[in-house]
Amino acid sequence: MRHAPFPIGHAEREAWLRHMTAAVESVDLQPQIREAFLDYFESAALAMMNRADPSAARS
Numbered sequence: 001m002r003h004a005p006f007p008i009g010h011a012e013r014e015a016w017l018r019h020m021t022a023a024v025e026s027v028d029l030q031p032q033i034r035e036a037f038l039d040y041f042e043s044a045a046l047a048m049m050n051r052a053d054p055s056a057a058r059s
C-alpha cells in the first residue's frame with residue numbers, strides 16, 4: 001500500500017479530486033471520456049482514504 005505513510009482523510013480527498021478535476025477540465029475531451037475519468041477519480045479517491053479526519057488529528 002504505497003499511500004499508507006500518508007494520512008488521507010476528507011480534506012486530502014477533496015484536494016486531490018479538485019486537482020484531478022482541474023487537470024481533466026484543462027484538456028478538450030469527448031464528454032464520455034471526461035465522465036469516465038471523473039467517475040474513476042471519484043471512486044479511486046474514496047478507496048484511497050485511510051483516516052477518518054487526519055487534518056483534525058494533526059492540529
Ligand code: HEM
Pocket residue numbers: 002003006008012013016017044045046048049
Ligand atoms: C503526499 C501524498 C501522496 C503521495 C506522496 C502519493 C504518491 C503516489 C504515487 C507515487 C503513486 C503512483 C504513481 C505511478 O504509478 O506512476 C500514486 C498513485 C495514486 N494516488 Fe497518490 N499520493 C498521495 C496522495 C494521494 C491522495 C490524497 C489521493 C486520493 C485521495 C491519491 C490517489 C492516488 C490514486 C488513485 C493513484 C493510482 C492508483 C494507485 O496506484 O493505487 N494519492 N500516488
